[in-house]
Amino acid sequence: MTEVSPIAKTLFAALPADVQWAGLRYSREVTTHRLVRDDAPQANATSVDAGFMCEVLVDDHFGYAATSDSTEEGLQRAFERAITTTRASSSRKAHSFQVAQRPPSQGTYRSPRVQSLDASSAQDITQCLLAATAAMQGDEHLVSRMAHAMLIQTHIAYYSSTGAAIDQHFDMVSLKLSATAAQGSESQTRTWSQTGQVGAEIFETQAVVTQAKRIANEAVQLLQAPNCPSGVMDLVLMPDQMMLQIHESIGHPLELDRILGDERNYAGWSFVKAEDFGHLRYGSELMNISFDPARAHEFASYAFDDSGNPATKHMLIEGGILKRGLGSLESQERSGIAGVANSRSASWNRAPIDRMANINLEPGDSSLEDLIGQVQHGILMHTNRSWSIDDYRNKFQFGCEFGQLIENGRLAGVVRNPNYRGVSIDFWNRLAGVGRDDEAHGTPYCGKGEPSQVIRVGHASPPCLFRGVEVFGGQA
Numbered sequence: 145m146t147e148v149s150p151i152a153k154t155l156f157a158a159l160p161a162d163v164q165w166a167g168l169r170y171s172r173e174v175t176t177h178r179l180v181r182d183d184a185p186q187a188n189a190t191s192v193d194a195g196f197m198c199e200v201l202v203d204d205h206f207g208y209a210a211t212s213d214s215t216e217e218g219l220q221r222a223f224e225r226a227i228t229t230t231r232a233s234s235s236r237k238a239h240s241f242q243v244a245q246r247p248p249s250q251g252t253y254r255s256p257r258v259q260s261l262d263a264s265s266a267q268d269i270t271q272c273l274l275a276a277t278a279a280m281q282g283d284e285h286l287v288s289r290m291a292h293a294m295l296i297q298t299h300i301a302y303y304s305s306t307g308a309a310i311d312q313h314f315d316m317v318s319l320k321l322s323a324t325a326a327q328g329s330e331s332q333t334r335t336w337s338q339t340g341q342v343g344a345e346i347f348e349t350q351a352v353v354t355q356a357k358r359i360a361n362e363a364v365q366l367l368q369a370p371n372c373p374s375g376v377m378d379l380v381l382m383p384d385q386m387m388l389q390i391h392e393s394i395g396h397p398l399e400l401d402r403i404l405g406d407e408r409n410y411a412g413w414s415f416v417k418a419e420d421f422g423h424l425r426y427g428s429e430l431m432n433i434s435f436d437p438a439r440a441h442e443f444a445s446y447a448f449d450d451s452g453n454p455a456t457k458h459m460l461i462e463g464g465i466l467k468r469g470l471g472s473l474e475s476q477e478r479s480g481i482a483g484v485a486n487s488r489s490a491s492w493n494r495a496p497i498d499r500m501a502n503i504n505l506e507p508g509d510s511s512l513e514d515l516i517g518q519v520q521h522g523i524l525m526h527t528n529r530s531w532s533i534d535d536y537r538n539k540f541q542f543g544c545e546f547g548q549l550i551e552n553g554r555l556a557g558v559v560r561n562p563n564y565r566g567v568s569i570d571f572w573n574r575l576a577g578v579g580r581d582d583e584a585h586g587t588p589y590c591g592k593g594e595p596s597q598v599i600r601v602g603h604a605s606p607p608c609l610f611r612g613v614e615v616f617g618g619q620a
Contacts, residue, residue: 146251148303148304149309154216155219159200159227162231163201164243165243165305165306166201166304166305167197167199167302167305167451167452169199169301170301170492171300171492172192172194172298173194173299174190174192174297175295176294176296177292178269179273179292180277180292181290182277183274183277183289185270194212195212195492196492197209197489197493197494197495198210200223200227200230201241201242202234203234203237204240206230206241206474207226208226208495209226210492210494243306244473245472245473246451247308247452249454250310251454252310253311253313253314253446255343255441257342257343257344259344260343261295261297261315261317261344263343268347272348272352275352275353276291276321276352276353276355280359280360281360283364285367286363287325288323288324291320292322294319296317296318297313298316299311302448302452314341316600318338319346319352320335321336322334323359325363325364326367332366334527335545339443339588339602341441341443342441365558366545369559372560372561372562372615372616373615373617374615374616375616376614378518378611379525379564379609380512380522380525380609380610381610383582384527384583385526386505386607387587387605388531389542390603391587391603393537393571394426394568395601396411396500396537398416398460399414399500399592400470400476400479400498401472402537403417403481404475404478404479406497406498410592410596411592412535413535414536415538415568418479418480421467421481422465424569427572427575428576430464430508431464431578432505432506433503433504434457434460435458435501435503437485437501439502439602442584443502443586444500444602445502445602449485449488451472451473453485453487455485464573468483470499473487486501488599489597494597497593500601501601502603503603504584505604505608506578507581507582508577508580510577511579511580514579515607519550519553520551520553521551522550524555525544525547525562525564526545528544529545530563531543537568538567538568539567541564543561546560561617561618562615564616566614574610574612576611577609578606578609579608585605586603587601
């Protein structure tokens with residue numbers, strides 16, 4: 145069983161009597177970038193970022209101070225700063241909190257992987273990326289070929305004065321390929337990406353080369369393809385586009401701190417209201433959305449959030465009805481709305497806030513062929529290219545890289561610059577088919593908060609069919 149570290153015990157014992165609770169979170173992150181462009185290595189860099197967040201509860205108010213000084217004296221000074229600022233600001237607190245918002249959890253977590261990321265040398269990874277860009281050659285219209293890998297190794301240790309002792313280790317990889325083809329004034333780009341909590345096994349050269357050849361061929365196809373038609377039609381979205389649809393029109397609107405107004409100055413509010421939970425028909429009966437921090441290999445899996453709350457799977461939307469929000473124990477206390485363990489911090493020098501983690505659309509019972517077969521006139525879209533959504537996360541317009549017409553239940557020709565638009569509740573109520581084979585995707589770049597925090601999130605989804613969506617062509 146994990147135990148509170150000796151230095152944390154010493155620091156907690158020395159705190160003044162008016163400190164109701166204290167927490168110490170250590171975070172160390174090693175990030176490595178490898179980049180190959182047009183068969184030439186261009187980046188081979190590693191950065192290390194480490195430090196401590198000291199947190200206190202004084203006069204029913206939480207406060208923080210961060211430091212990169214790991215000595216006992218440095219940590220003690222950080223606690224003193226946290227106590228001083230918390231005392232000074234407690235008279236203006238938005239809510240009175242209790243120790244119950246910081247559970248005394250104990251446990252460990254480690255990302256599942258076959259091989260440690262340390263098992264692959266810089267040369268091994270670069271050779272895989274070189275093979276990928278080389279595989280994209282072969283057509284005179286291909287003007288840019290890129291392969292990029294980001295490796296992230298994170299260690300978080302969390303202790304509290306009430307006995308919390310948590311140790312979590314994460315191995316994460318974001319691998320991306322890109323091919324751009326151009327002819328005259330027209331250019332088209334196809335990308336492929338894979339993200340997840342994995343090890344060095346992700347750099348299996350033949351599998352990466354297969355994807356590289358596919359996207360290079362599709363980039364060239366798009367040059368000769370007609371523009372996407374415009375009109376109201378059925379829409380099949382593949383998992384790599386469903387990722388963004390879930391992220392923007394479900395994930396962000398359900399964050400309780402956003403609903404409470406905490407994000408209004410930076411990233412907007414939400415069309416969802418507190419009274420909607422338990423009642424709002426968010427989508428059709430086929431819509432089942434989960435918060436699942438336990439799914440193996442997904443990008444944002446963990447055992448405990450950064451406030452010590454054990455992380456378990458919960459249904460956010462069930463049968464189309466909104467059930468639960470994305471809110472930490474603090475936001476649940478403030479709002480009276482059921483939430484999840486999603487108090488997450490982007491770094492040692494950021495206080496945790498309500499963040500998405502793994503937000504997934506649960507699989508249905510249709511094959512992709514079944515979904516396509518239900519469409520008389522429509523379009524299938526892959527891979528996000530552009531996005532725009534209002535500051536209530538309601539009206540949106542998304543562009544994709546690759547489209548295919550569907551006529552009489554069969555895939556027809558390729559079209560370029562496919563786009564679609566909608567309004568969140570109306571759009572999800574048009575959900576008419578959910579595939580049975582899902583894929584997990586993710587992004588390392590979800591931004592939120594003041595000061596800004598950029599964090600990893602994951603979204604798993606099968607292909608989905610939506611009826612009567614406004615589709616249009618032109619540049620995305």
